Amino acid sequence: MNKSDVKIVVIIILLAGFSYIIFNLVKENGNTAFVYYEDKIILTIDLNINKEYVVQGLLGDVVIEVKDKNIRVKEESSPKHLCSLQGYTDSSSKPIICLPNKIVIKVGGGDDIDGVVY
Amino acid sequence: MKTKRITTISMLTAISVVIAIIESYFTFLNGIVPGLKLGLANIIIVFALYNYDFKTSLLISVMRVIIVSLVRTGFGLNFFFSLGGAIFSIVAMSLVKKTKLSIVGVSVVGSVFHGIGQVLVGSIILNNHYVIYYLPYLLLLSIPTGVLIGIIAKRILSYDILKLMNNEKK
Numbered sequence: 642m643n644k645s646d647v648k649i650v651v652i653i654i655l656l657a658g659f660s661y662i663i664f665n666l667v668k669e670n671g672n673t674a675f676v677y678y679e680d681k682i683i684l685t686i687d688l689n690i691n692k693e694y695v696v697q698g699l700l701g702d703v704v705i706e707v708k709d710k711n712i713r714v715k716e717e718s719s720p721k722h723l724c725s726l727q728g729y730t731d732s733s734s735k736p737i738i739c740l741p742n743k744i745v746i747k748v749g750g751g752d753d754i755d756g757v758v759y
Numbered sequence: 760m761k762t763k764r765i766t767t768i769s770m771l772t773a774i775s776v777v778i779a780i781i782e783s784y785f786t787f788l789n790g791i792v793p794g795l796k797l798g799l800a801n802i803i804i805v806f807a808l809y810n811y812d813f814k815t816s817l818l819i820s821v822m823r824v825i826i827v828s829l830v831r832t833g834f835g836l837n838f839f840f841s842l843g844g845a846i847f848s849i850v851a852m853s854l855v856k857k858t859k860l861s862i863v864g865v866s867v868v869g870s871v872f873h874g875i876g877q878v879l880v881g882s883i884i885l886n887n888h889y890v891i892y893y894l895p896y897l898l899l900l901s902i903p904t905g906v907l908i909g910i911i912a913k914r915i916l917s918y919d920i921l922k923l924m925n926n927e928k929k
Contacts, residue, residue, distance in 0.1 A: 642906075646864035650902055653871055657898035664892055680886040720832060723786075736889040740836050740881065745889050 668734035674712045676705065677745040688712060688731075688748070698742025705746065717742055767811075768818060775803035775823045780831055797904050798870065804849060805866050805912040813853040820845045836884055840877050847876025862916070866909030870901035 676684040676696055684696055686707060693715065694705045701718040711729035714737055724739035730748065737746040779800040786796055800823060807816035824845050828838045851872035852865050860868070874897035881890035 642863045643859070643861050645859040646861050646867070649860060649864050650867060650906075653867070653898055653902055657895045660898070661895035664895065677885075677889075720835075720837070734892050736892055738881070738885070738890060738893075740840065740885070743836070743885060745885060747889055 664734045668732050671733070671749045672710070674707070674746055674748050677747070679743050686712065696744065698739060698744045700742050703739060703742055703744050712746060712748065713737070714739060714744075714746070717744075764815075768815060771803050771807055772819050772822045772826070775800040775819060776826045776830075778803070779823060779827045783827070783831055795900060798873065798908065799911075801848070801866070801869065801873070801908050802911050802915065804845075805852070805862065805869065805908060806915050808849070808852055808856065808865075809862060809912070809916055813849070816853075817846070817849050820849055839884060840880050843880030844873040844877040847879070848873035861909075862913045863906055863909030866912060867902055867905030870905030870908065871898060874898065874901050 672688045674686040674688055675682050676686065676694075678696070678698070684694060684705075686694060686705070688707055688710045691708050692706075694707075696703050696705065698717060702716075703714060704716040706713055706715040708729070711731045713729040714724045714727070717725055717739055719739060719741035724737050724742075724744075727737055730737055730746075733748050736748075739745070782796055782799055803823075804816050804820050807819050821842070824838065824841045828834050828841070832838065832841075848869040852869035855868045856865050874894070878890050878894055878897065
């Protein structure tokens with residue numbers, strides 16, 4: 642490793658730190674979770690109620706579980722089951738993304754401006 | 760010379776396919792970034808980029824993605840994900856290769872752009888920008904993997920495989 646290698650590593654670390662701080666500044670720990678299929682909200686979940694929900698993903702049913710204000714994907718059909726391995730989340734900076742099923746679960750506040758497209 | 764080129768490309772492709780398939784059984788840090796891998800198959804890509812040229816390494820990389828999809832993951836969304844990452848990473852590496860960066864730095868840049876390419880493709884496929892929240896973790900984690908791959912590729916290059924092959928012929 643020479644000097645310019647070290648420089649590029651430092652730049653990347655700074656970029657990572659910077660983006661991490663920005664994402665944490667804009668994050669919201671709301672009481673609502675939004676379930677997206679592609680870019681459409683298909684389900685809005687109240688995180689105060691412990692309950693299980695089932696939505697239709699691209700490859701089949703996706704079972705979503707809410708427990709103590711946390712949300713996770715309990716069961717889904719996909720090649721590697723990555724989004725159920727991801728476990729619980731409670732903040733908007735850690736969305737759950739099921740790429741094979743085209744399902745995204747994001748925690749947010751009351752009004753989710755990002756979800757509206759005119 | 761043409762036969763030799765075809766043979767070399769197919770051998771390198773075969774090696775990277777085998778590495779990628781073995782590696783696809785081992786994912787770690789699933790709680791932070793789902794499906795994170797070391798990307799050891801990129802050793803071959805970095806090697807090809809330094810020993811041959813951009814075209815050769817692009818060819819090997821694209822063929823690897825197609826073959827791995829064929830035998831393991833299928834041509835679903837994962838395919839476009841891998842393809843986007845692979846192409847982004849090679850283009851970035853060939854661009855920074857001409858600068859003062861050593862092979863380790865080039866490999867780190869390739870690793871970082873592999874992540875960026877995947878995030879971009881993911882955003883386009885899902886039509887939704889939330890994939891971008893993985894970016895800080897991806898950037899940070901691609902440094903150790905990039906350094907590791909760079910060091911291994913450097914070791915392999917130091918054996919001067921081209922010379923070994925030519926000697927065998929005599």
